[in-house]
Amino acid sequence: MAHPRHELVRARAGSACEYCRIPAAVYAGPFTTEHIIARQHGGSDRDDNLAFSCARCNLHKGPNIAGLDPDTGELTRLFNPRSDRWDDHFVWSGHILAGRSPIGRTSVRVLAMNEPTIRAVRAALLLEGVFPPITSG
C-alpha cells in the first residue's frame, strides 16, 4: 500500500510533514508519500515530484496545484517542497502558521493548515516544548 519509495521520501524530509512540518514522531495520524503535482495534472512518479506529507495536509491538498491568495484573490500556485524553501514562505506565530508570501498564504488556506484540530495538537506540543520542531537555517 505504501509508495515503494516511502522510506526514502520520509528520510529526506526528516520524518516531518513537508507542508505543515508536524513531526511523525509526535503526530498519530498516518503519513503518506504525496505527489506534489498530482498525476491528474501529469505529475510524475519521480523523486522530484514526491513529498512526505501528513494525511491531513494530503487530504486537503488533494489534486490541487494552486489556489487563490486570501489577501489578493490572485491565482497562486501551491508550495513545492522540492523547489521552494519552507522558510521563504511560512513563519510560526506561536502555534499558528502564517504565510509570508502569496504561495505561503495560499498553501496555508488550501491545505487548511490552521484548522482547529491541528492547532490544538500544535498548542499541546508547544506547551511540551517540542514545537516548532524544525529550524532550518
Ligand SMILES: [Zn+2]
Ligand atoms: Zn502536514
